[in-house]
Amino acid sequence: MNPATHRAKAQRIERSIAALDPTQFEAVIEGTMLAGTHWFNLVLHRAAILPDRNDAMHAEFLPLGTRRRVRVLLGEVLAAMDRIEALRTTHVRGDMPDGTGAAREALHALAVLRQHALREDRNGLA
Amino acid sequence: MKIESHLDKFHRLDDARQRLDPVQDCELWIWTCMNAGVHLLNAALHRIGATEATDSFHTQVEGLYVRPDRISGQLIDAVHPPGDVMHFGQPPIAAPLPDEVRQAGAALRVIEDMREPYVRGDATPSREAIAAAEAAYRDCVRLLGSVLATAL
Numbered sequence: 188m189n190p191a192t193h194r195a196k197a198q199r200i201e202r203s204i205a206a207l208d209p210t211q212f213e214a215v216i217e218g219t220m221l222a223g224t225h226w227f228n229l230v231l232h233r234a235a236i237l238p239d240r241n242d243a244m245h246a247e248f249l250p251l252g253t254r255r256r257v258r259v260l261l262g263e264v265l266a267a268m269d270r271i272e273a274l275r276t277t278h279v280r281g282d283m284p285d286g287t288g289a290a291r292e293a294l295h296a297l298a299v300l301r302q303h304a305l306r307e308d309r310n311g312l313a
Numbered sequence: 314m315k316i317e318s319h320l321d322k323f324h325r326l327d328d329a330r331q332r333l334d335p336v337q338d339c340e341l342w343i344w345t346c347m348n349a350g351v352h353l354l355n356a357a358l359h360r361i362g363a364t365e366a367t368d369s370f371h372t373q374v375e376g377l378y379v380r381p382d383r384i385s386g387q388l389i390d391a392v393h394p395p396g397d398v399m400h401f402g403q404p405p406i407a408a409p410l411p412d413e414v415r416q417a418g419a420a421l422r423v424i425e426d427m428r429e430p431y432v433r434g435d436a437t438p439s440r441e442a443i444a445a446a447e448a449a450y451r452d453c454v455r456l457l458g459s460v461l462a463t464a465l
Binding site: 200207275277281 | 329348379386433434
């Protein structure tokens with residue numbers, strides 16, 4: 188998927204998240220994963236780490252060499268994506284306490300992804 | 314997870330689903346239907362004894378769980394028989410399943426199959442596709458609800 192479509196999908200899913208309350212934390216966290224993955228792919232495409240035809244489905248499952256490159260070049264982006272995925276285990280598939288706090292943390296990680304993606308996108312268009 | 318936790322999550326996800334528009338919010342709506350259905354499925358599987366209500370959470374890797382230390386909050390990797398499933402058939406369940414559960418699994422598959430084109434991909438679902446997903450979700454909830462009620 189090309190960066191423009193990733194951007195449109197991420198922004199569309201973010202509008203959906205806005206319809207929810209952080210107390211509906213499972214759906215909020217899942218929304219951050221969906222939107223965040225589109226931002227993540229936008230960054231990977233713009234940074235020429237992955238071609239448009241090859242989207243990452245989960246950061247955890249990137250080939251080892253690719254994941255190491257991303258960690259070196261885009262450490263904050265990878266950390267944000269990993270944080271969202273970790274919150275899915277503990278608060279969507281799991282029942283650890285403070286789901287609302289987890290949703291807020293996921294939204295923060297999503298903001299980090301968005302910020303990086305929009306910057307990469309501007310650089311890519313320049 | 315415990316049955317009560319699955320049911321709590323089902324209800325919260327179902328409430329969230331009702332706040333979303335199936336067309337305008339199709340990505341998160343599809344995903345929320347799926348997650349709500351999987352929590353209800355896990356509750357039903359635990360209730361009929363097909364899987365165990367273990368205090369562990371399924372990870373993104375099939376068959377790999379984490380067990381929480383409820384005091385320290387630490388998570389410890391674990392591999393054990395299910396346990397919670399991530400999706401119907403993932404991991405596979407050895408026990409024979411009643412028709413209602415198998416039919417609910419097939420209904421969930423209808424929703425899960427929408428992820429690739431409409432969530433990860435950029436296709437727009439037709440009204441017919443949305444209607445099929447809504448019907449599948451209703452079937453899933455009805456079938457699993459009957460299993461949970463019968464086993465109570």
